[in-house]
Amino acid sequence: MHPAISVICFTLFSGAGYGLISFLCLDDLFDLNFTLSGSGRLWLVAVALVLITVGLLASTLHLANPRNAWRAFFRFRTSWLSREGVFAVLLYPVALVWLLTLWNSEAGGSKILAALTFCLAIATLFSTGMIYACLKTIRQWNTALTPTNYILLGFMLGSLILVASGAGNVTIAVGMVGAAALGKLIYYYWIGQPAGPTINSALGFTRATVRLLDVGHGEGNFLTDEFGYEVAKTRLIWLRVISIVFGFLVPAALLLFFGSAAGIPAMLSGFAGVFIERWLFFAEARHVVNLYHGSQST
């Protein structure tokens, strides 16, 4: 799949924003030992909302006809993309009212609003993952590991932002990095297993070898541009290594050795690693239409 920068930025920034706001909600509900002042909490909620907004705006950049983007809320019953949009938009008023109750500590209902905001943030992250996981055409995405990893990586980035702001809990951040790394490693193992349709089942000739003679068009077209994106295998492996090192190993090592003093470099490294991870998520996905263009398997 063609890795569109707009979609990578969307899942990266809004994912981090939802992770951050989830942790702030959990802290309000259960007190996670964050060293947060009253105004610090307000600022961090604002940062989370800015990250979410930046991500959502980036996602509209890949629309070829953004004039009709407002229609995307209407197929809530069947489309995960629509659900994601609805949850994302619903979160704003709830989070803003929660922000008001935090600001005016005399107003009650903060806990209920924190719980609601948390549920909406999780629902949005889950929906983002399900946008990809529900596609039977791309076996590397069509797994429960996809939404799991979207949630884990969002939470990991959120906890790293918290540590970088000086308010976070290093133990929680290291735990999130470990959980996200584990999820990603299971995912890489999973997609390494041969599975899915082949050129034989794609064309219905299952008792003989099938080879592409001619694809029927001289230059590229939408299908080859969108789905035919291919990167050399060795480069993919190197990028995997780089994303694991920057995404998980460096932040974990920095936090374990230097504690919250190394919060900012740990966060930046985490973002860089997850950016590459997100790029790979698209670049490694092989759509079944490639079978008609000569691939023997996906």
Added chain:
Amino acid sequence: MKLGLVIDLDTCVGCHACAVACKQWNTSGTSGPLSDYDPYGSKPSGVWFNRIRHYEVDDYPNNKTINAPMSCMHCEDAACVTVCPTGASYKRPEDGIVLIDQDKCMGCNYCSWACPYGARELDQESGTMKKCTLCVDRIYDENLPESERQPVCVLTCPSHARFFGDFDDPDSEVSKQVRQRSGYSMMPEQGYNPTNKYLPPRQPPAVETHKPRQVSREEHAAEDKPMAQIQRWIAQQLKRQA
């Protein structure tokens, strides 16, 4: 009604006439124009509803060239419709044709990701997704003679490899063809239940081709001597005389 196509992989000659006719009709049809990019330049490209790919199946001497025209399969469980967030993609309940409302599409490409058959292509000029309409603007046109109320790809096919009809009617041409020739769906394991069916190529026995005479090293050395060559020539001439 369940309208769709049957494509005969045995008789399709891979001439691309169906694709050209499709482009010609549909570029001025309901979801036209089908934009071209750089049409007279070095890298021409554009939107097509129908693409023909060519394959070689099996190995020599049983190999066969297969030309596989593919357009929208008008699936019964069309994931392109369920994933669409705007409701631009829809499947008509009355005849099963899958269409895109060009006024609602926001060009997010999501439906094309859900389609295993590569039936949907984004038109960069209009910013909307486009696909085969099964010539919905022909098949119900009462101004056309009844024999011409068919998709243009079917009408134009010079080898009669394409059939159009109602799969719900057991006596329709498409139902009969599928029944008699074991028509099948492409990539059925995706579970989309495509309406369009393909007829497999017939299997004639492999054609006997020239087989070089197997000669051992000793025989070859013996035959190579000048006397042996002359003897063989004489024997050949005598055989011809007789």
